Amino acid sequence: MRPWLFFAGLTCLLLAATASARENPADLLQQARAAYDRGAYAEASTDYRQLLAQGLNRAEVYYNLGNAEFKAGHLGRAIAAYRQALKRAPGDEDVLFNLEYARRFVQQPQDQTGQLTRLAGRLLTAFSGQALALTALGAYVGLAVLVMFWLLARDKFPGLRWLLAGISILFVVLASWASVRIVLERIHRWGVVIAGQAEARNGPSAEYQVGFIVPEGREVRLLGREGDWIAIGLPAEGYKGWVKSADILPE
Amino acid sequence: MKRIFPGLRFFRLTALLLAPAVLAVPAPAAAQELSISAQASPQQAGVGQSIRLQITIEGKVNIQGSPSLPDLTDFQVYRGGSSTNFSFINGQVSSSLQYTYILVPKHTGTFTIGPISITHGGKVYSTQPIEVQVTAAGGQAQLPGPARPAGPSRAAPALPPPAAPKAGSAVFITTDVDRHQVYVNQPVTLTFRFFSRIPILAQPQYRPPDTTGFWAEDLPPQRTYRQVVGGADYEVTEIKTALFPTTSGELTIGPARLDVQIEDFNRRSLDPFDNSFFQNFFSSGRPVTLETKPITLQVKPIPTEGRPPDFSGTVGKWSLSAKLDRAQAKVGEAVTLEIRIFGEGNVKSVGKPELPPFTGFKVYETISSSEVQKEGDRVRGVKTYRTLLRPEVTGTLTLPTLTYSYFNPDKKKFERVQVPGLSLQVLPGQAEEAGGASLPSASAPGVKMVSRDIRYLKTRFPLTPPSPALPDLFWILGFGVPPLAVLLVWVGQRRRLRLASDPLFARRLAALGRARATLRKAQQARRNHDVPNFYAFVSQALTGYLADQLGLSRSGVTQKELTAELAKRGVNPDDVAHLNGLLEDCDYARFAPSALEGKDLEQQARLAESLLSHLGRIQSKEKKS
Numbered sequence: 001m002r003p004w005l006f007f008a009g010l011t012c013l014l015l016a017a018t019a020s021a022r023e024n025p026a027d028l029l030q031q032a033r034a035a036y037d038r039g040a041y042a043e044a045s046t047d048y049r050q051l052l053a054q055g056l057n058r059a060e061v062y063y064n065l066g067n068a069e070f071k072a073g074h075l076g077r078a079i080a081a082y083r084q085a086l087k088r089a090p091g092d093e094d095v096l097f098n099l100e101y102a103r104r105f106v107q108q109p110q111d112q113t114g115q116l117t118r119l120a121g122r123l124l125t126a127f128s129g130q131a132l133a134l135t136a137l138g139a140y141v142g143l144a145v146l147v148m149f150w151l152l153a154r155d156k157f158p159g160l161r162w163l164l165a166g167i168s169i170l171f172v173v174l175a176s177w178a179s180v181r182i183v184l185e186r187i188h189r190w191g192v193v194i195a196g197q198a199e200a201r202n203g204p205s206a207e208y209q210v211g212f213i214v215p216e217g218r219e220v221r222l223l224g225r226e227g228d229w230i231a232i233g234l235p236a237e238g239y240k241g242w243v244k245s246a247d248i249l250p251e
Numbered sequence: 252m253k254r255i256f257p258g259l260r261f262f263r264l265t266a267l268l269l270a271p272a273v274l275a276v277p278a279p280a281a282a283q284e285l286s287i288s289a290q291a292s293p294q295q296a297g298v299g300q301s302i303r304l305q306i307t308i309e310g311k312v313n314i315q316g317s318p319s320l321p322d323l324t325d326f327q328v329y330r331g332g333s334s335t336n337f338s339f340i341n342g343q344v345s346s347s348l349q350y351t352y353i354l355v356p357k358h359t360g361t362f363t364i365g366p367i368s369i370t371h372g373g374k375v376y377s378t379q380p381i382e383v384q385v386t387a388a389g390g391q392a393q394l395p396g397p398a399r400p401a402g403p404s405r406a407a408p409a410l411p412p413p414a415a416p417k418a419g420s421a422v423f424i425t426t427d428v429d430r431h432q433v434y435v436n437q438p439v440t441l442t443f444r445f446f447s448r449i450p451i452l453a454q455p456q457y458r459p460p461d462t463t464g465f466w467a468e469d470l471p472p473q474r475t476y477r478q479v480v481g482g483a484d485y486e487v488t489e490i491k492t493a494l495f496p497t498t499s500g501e502l503t504i505g506p507a508r509l510d511v512q513i514e515d516f517n518r519r520s521l522d523p524f525d526n527s528f529f530q531n532f533f534s535s536g537r538p539v540t541l542e543t544k545p546i547t548l549q550v551k552p553i554p555t556e557g558r559p560p561d562f563s564g565t566v567g568k569w570s571l572s573a574k575l576d577r578a579q580a581k582v583g584e585a586v587t588l589e590i591r592i593f594g595e596g597n598v599k600s601v602g603k604p605e606l607p608p609f610t611g612f613k614v615y616e617t618i619s620s621s622e623v624q625k626e627g628d629r630v631r632g633v634k635t636y637r638t639l640l641r642p643e644v645t646g647t648l649t650l651p652t653l654t655y656s657y658f659n660p661d662k663k664k665f666e667r668v669q670v671p672g673l674s675l676q677v678l679p680g681q682a683e684e685a686g687g688a689s690l691p692s693a694s695a696p697g698v699k700m701v702s703r704d705i706r707y708l709k710t711r712f713p714l715t716p717p718s719p720a721l722p723d724l725f726w727i728l729g730f731g732v733p734p735l736a737v738l739l740v741w742v743g744q745r746r747r748l749r750l751a752s753d754p755l756f757a758r759r760l761a762a763l764g765r766a767r768a769t770l771r772k773a774q775q776a777r778r779n780h781d782v783p784n785f786y787a788f789v790s791q792a793l794t795g796y797l798a799d800q801l802g803l804s805r806s807g808v809t810q811k812e813l814t815a816e817l818a819k820r821g822v823n824p825d826d827v828a829h830l831n832g833l834l835e836d837c838d839y840a841r842f843a844p845s846a847l848e849g850k851d852l853e854q855q856a857r858l859a860e861s862l863l864s865h866l867g868r869i870q871s872k873e874k875k876s
Contacts, residue, residue: 025714033708055716060709067708073651075608088717098705104643107614130720137729144733148740196561196605216608 059089076194132178200241204229461505567596598632762799786840
């Protein structure tokens, strides 16, 4: 056997093995975990991103990616990944814990909102928009069935109208909840600062003066886009400015 | 005698001695409290040449007053300045005064200067007389020749830049810069010089140039020295300023101005016995405003090529140091990170270093302070940034490497300095006691929190993509079908109730179906060539249908009644005529079948179908009307 043929064959085998490992989500997941355990956080992060690119965009993968980024010192990317995980699993306790933990490394203004507002905010984001919409749909279908039943047998079941009123109220509440959640998701777009110190300028160009500087990991509201510049808003401070799109990871 | 400047008059003093010798004779110092000495240089001079007379008074007292000069009518006398030094050491006062005069002889001969005296504490202290020889060889009038700084006067700085040639001017000012092409924020040294070879009567008023577009830092001290310009000896006063351009482009340093009061020699009498002589001596002189030309600088912007991402606009030559105020701390205790950026350049514009994320620390606000030093005509200093950190986890925490980028205008490139990561030993502490840095959940009773970190990876979950978002059709059907179903149930229920309560409505609804079923039987009879039954079924279908529609009895209704009822309801007479024709045919079939021979049964069947549908439409119209 000619030596070059042997080496070519060996290379092909190795490549095939590597490709196979890369393509198999279970192997890739195992590989990412091993990298994480030995402190190779950048490598773990790359593997988790590859899993996401393969379509496995589950809350768990985003959560693990957030962990790898956090350990690698990329606070902004970590928070962005945790937010993605929370979108997919709103009630996940681990995601909430790690997100809150990571947020504590970001210089943020003191939370001035009252208890009631915070509770409303938590309640609003406790479930995903789709879950809420499905629940509302269930109540809606139930309401329709009950109305039909009432049409057919209202004489036999006079108390049915109270049940009908109750389910109607439930439906209205659920539908409103889902609507607000979905509308907020669509109207209020958020992003996370991934640059060390993002300079927010007074206009969409480097020619404008720097208005304020946003630390890495700060969650900002996205207000618009002009070329390579993104308009951001800091609702707590009431500031608005333009940062380079490379400094922000939009949701 | 030739005057130096046509308009220049002599500055009269009370006394002046002439002598070609240099003498430095201490006066008999009573009780050694005070001593006065005088020195003339050179010993020999030509007419019109200058002789420097320097008088020094020293003593361990606070010297008041000035020396009285003898009669110096044989000389033109110029005041060359004075200097005073006081010291107070161990409660002992000592002072030294120095007066300098420039004497220009008017005649040849040997002259004696002195004695020069001063009165202090009621006692008179005097110098020895000084002899000066004046020859005719001078010829060319000039101010004191090459700078001969006498005594303790300040030496001229090494190689001062040549002043603008202003030969002939007694006073003039210049400004110049050390470079004309700079980068933004690169220092430019602006030097202002005031040249004078005549006495100035009042403190000159300096009006600095307009430096819009620059950050200005003065560079003390003000220097005074002597310099020869165009063969004339001038006293030069020099003021330096460091300018830092704040924008790029062509920037202009405006003209500097100096308001001085000089002798108005045109108005002065030379005759000491003239009454106006003394008036002029005490006059305030003539105000003159001197002005320099503006200077234009080309300011280049900081290059964008190769600009590091953490570059904050700092220009100069800088070094970086960092330290933590302690090597060990407990969880929650405040630790100060001090970053010092020191070097040469505009200290006040040194930007904040970009801090990397400090994992394991809570980072608080950063405060800054700056210290500016001005030595050797350069602006140097230190900018210090202090950031408060609170460790949140135990163990050895290492801060990431700190870096700082700046632009070095001399090398025309960006440079980066860095400090390797600092370590802090963090011990378990009372995080809760520290306040502010308390963690999300307090330790449970009996459980000691040692360190905190994020939660571990999720390792068990289905390796299938999450269920995709439900399609729009799902939501359309989900929210669209239930109301339709409710509507259908409602309509059905209404119909059911009406059928139960309205028999005529029920008959009408069922009429068409029954009639068509009867017609199908008629068709079957036609196919069997059973003519009587064919007509019997046609008749049954038509009369039954119309009886149901009109609410008449199906069994007892006659053709006449039907026709009358239809006419009453406005049915088309043609349709009624056709109906009557067909029903008559049916009667003939029953009683005289032979009369119908040749009739096309199929056509009759179609006519019956047509009448059913026509009468049905008529019924509908009737309902609407």
